[in-house]
Amino acid sequence: MSESSLDAMIDRLRRLGLEPTEIEVKAAAGGLPKTVGETLSAFSNGDGGTLLLGLDEDGFRPANGFDAAKIRDALATVCHQKMSPPIRTAIEIIDFEDAQVVRLDVEELDPVDKPSFIAERGEYNGSFIRGGDGDRRLSRYEVTQLLSNRDQPTHDQEIVDEAAIDDLDPRLVEQVLRHAADRSPRAFEGVEPITALKRLGAVQELNGTPRPTLAGLLSLGVYPQQFFPQLFASVVVLPTTQMGELGPEGERFLENVTVDGPIPVILHEVTAVLRRNMSRAAIVRGLGREDRYDYPTEVIRELITNALMHRDYSPESRGTQVQIELYPDRLVVKSTGGLFGGVTVDQLGAARIESKSRNATLAKLLADVPLPDRPNETIAENRGSGLVTAVAALRKAGMSPPEFDAEPGRLMVTVPRTALLAPQTIEWIASLGLAELTDAQHLALAIMRSSGRVSVGMLRAWGVSDTDARRAVRDLVARGVAIRTGGKRYASYRLIEEVDQLPLPGLDAAAVAADATEREGIEAELDVIVQAIQAGHTTSRGMVEHLGMGYQTVLRRLRELEDRGIVEPTRPKKSSKQSYRIVGQ
Template sequence: MQDEELFEIIANLRTLGGDVSDVEVKKSHRELPKTVRESLSAFANTHGGVLILGLDETAGFAATGVHDAAKLSNDLASLCSTDMEPVLRPLIRVHDFEGVKLIVAEVPELDPAQRPCFYRGAGMTKGSFVRVGDGDRRLSSYEVQIMLSSRGQPREDEQSVPGTGLELLDPIILETFIARLRVSRPYAFKDLDRDALLRRAKVVVTGPDGTDALSLAALLALGSYPQEHFPQLMVSFVHYPPSAGDASAAETRFLDNVTIEGPIPVMVRDALAVIRRNMSRRAIIGGAGREDVWEYPETALREAVVNALVHRDLSSASRGTQIQIEMYPDKLIVRSPGGLFGPVTIDNLADEGISSTRNATLMRILEEVPIPGETRTVCENRGSGIRAMVSALRAAGMSPPQFDDRIASFTVTIPNHALLGEETVRWIQSLGERGLADSQCIALAMLRDGEILDNRSYRSTAGVDSRVATAELQDLVARELVVQIGTRRWARYELSQRLRRRVSGETPASTRTDRRPQLLNALGDETLSRAELARRTGLTDQTVRRWLSLMRKEGTVELVGSSPRSSSARYRRTRQGSLFPTTDPR
């Protein structure tokens, strides 16, 4: 870590007045506090982080320093290598800051196959921690079990269910499954007889006692009534009334309360039907006139429900927990046991090509089982469900889904909020900016509502990868619509002061800022680089680069020498640029 980045981190901590999720500070004047072990474990088990020794949070993050930086650095390195399991190798450096020495350790995130990281002296269960907000929380024994299961491919869905046989399967669903399997995967199944096919598909498996039985996956996907054996492997739906000042609503605990049972294809169908029954419609006015649509797009609902049913944890410790769907006036929540599995994280959840399946056998069966009354199968196993959910909500002009991975559970929250309402659309149009992507418009709408975005939240909002997110955010900075606070991993984005004044009504709507006169004035008869133009005008490099690109296309400036991508590229006015008015039209 460079000194400048450390200064920026501490400035952010002082501004916020507290730790953040990926930074932990300790006073640590003469020795390592015992809580250092917890923070090391928590960072390694979550997304990594930065540990700073020598700052006093209780004194506004004052730099108190460490007494013997060399000794304390060695103690920290020894703790990581001898007391932590697996061994941690953080990058540890001593920095000079405000006249004292600080020790900074950058703790990397552990690969899921190595988790949990724990303090050996306390053991795996009591010595494993995870980062939650700005603090460290001890993992429960169930969460430890979940992490251990992520070290390989879980096989709970392949386990036999003693005392079960083919008579417990829905005959129509079973025959449809067999027929589709022979057609879609002929190499593996076309020439097999029925019994061999069911065994190869792991519908029938041999249990520990040597007897044949149905697999848990087969019972859940094809069974007539799986809840006879596993009562809590079902879905509960609750519709809550408004809570604000409505006396009649206060007397009603639930507007609807439904238990949804059956095999997974039936539960998908019935869950969607219950949600539709409790949804209202809203009107959208478009070019073709008025259109009535559901509060939530069908695609987003289906993907949320299917993902919960297919990817839930099926280990014995979680079989007493059902999937929960909760509808509130302002949001819909779908919660399932078991967090994200494998390499999938909230950061890359919507990225193309990122897919990992906890219940591989269940997934393969459900790829060939249609939802009753439909031709589509329950799932595709192409890693596209989350992107489809985000795209459907974006197309409906709604707020993006919010994801919460708690190791023991995964929650999808879909806000019932028209992000791009008529007033917001008019506001974006009033900015006069051409060529904004839909994702950029949604980001502006969220910022207008008071949110602050970073690269991760933008990716989740827009359903784009990190590279596209960075490019689109930098374009918004170049247009002077948003400002960047911080750099690298600490970068945050908020509305520019000009737009904030317009949102608050301090200034009326106006046309976009034209920086061409300002840049032409700065050029004069000279040949200057982007950096020189930025210094003379006080504009950011992104803004200067954007306007120079536009001015090159219109012929008012020309490039001298290098590629425009080079920092040494220089520009001068053309003859046409000399005729351009050099007063800002505002």
């Protein structure tokens, strides 16, 4: 760790006047604080963080009487001997303002190795997580959820002994058995319904009598809430951006709905509630039209399905429902259980992660349950592709991927409403009177309108292929809507009306026609990086993979954007899981 990196971190602390969640500062002038173990556990169980010793918390100045070598050795003893699993990260002594500071960057622990805990206190008393006001001890439920990552839960396979076969919806049962027989004739064609339901995990024998399982009731039940009153979904539509804040007419909610029934019914009705509370615009496609909402319908379906299918169904959490909140600026979905199966927040929505379900039987069963409004499609593919599909749909609409806030025992997914292709932007594009625009052209026009220009690289960041991107911008130029600036390598495209009416600083008519200067090329690459982060490619490796830019070029552009205060890293400088975000977002 260089002194300049430490200088930048402490400068940030002084500007903020407080410690952000990912940094813990201690003076440690009188010895190693007793709470250091709690902080190490909290960082390891969360997103990681940085411990700085030798600074006064008031003003973040070097602490008088601080013995860096002594504190480093004491900290090493705690890391190696008193934490389970031991923390092996190097501890550094760094010169700072004629004094010394001890720094330790703690990485997030692999999910299957959590929880990190103070050995002498044990897992249930010595495990911590970062909170808004410091380190908080994990509850017994939260620790149990972390430990469940090491095994396959079977709560969805439990027999509901109060329920009977008559508590399953005959219509849903018929549809599922038909789909299962088409999918796997050898196992299901011509088989007695009860036998088929057993093979699907929807039914098991109890003292010689077939009874529905929890998975069977949730997927195929007439009314599962008869047996589990809280296993429903709540939907609230808020008038302001803060829960509990009243609207202009004193209203607390614009809509407040409890949605129950089996999962296919919940999914259908939640989608309907959200759609009627969103604005929409139409895109003309030949002789037909396609409605576009604030949030793509497939995104809503995937997020709600994911919450219902992967939430925790252990007895301890059956008193908690899935919660959906629609604010003017965001959509939020909350569920119990947290992440499962060794998956981290950074991996959610990525195409190449191993699929593992907390509720394996339920996930398999939902792969045969049809959507109420699309009988030829099932609720889940059981391929781990749900969030991947949602992220792709968001990028297609020019929207940033979901933000995932995961803690032990809880997962919150937030989709910002801000979109390049918001309904008002779609209406503006329609006002241009351009026929038969492609999805890539809609996105290109939206980027030009919001950012001042678009390039093939910027479109690539949103998942558009090079071929489709080049075809899209060339056609817009041919139609007289856009004008090309820059040379072959750094070509950008701007709306003609903006070039004519709103001259860009330093860009005269001659510059528009001339080849781009080196600075213009750098600015174009910086624009591409910003678009990539907004599209969810937040790691340097991800940017290299999706943008076709060299690794060193990406790193240089990220450093320049950091220097300008446009982007900032989300983790310590040396973190192997480093990612970036737009400042203020």
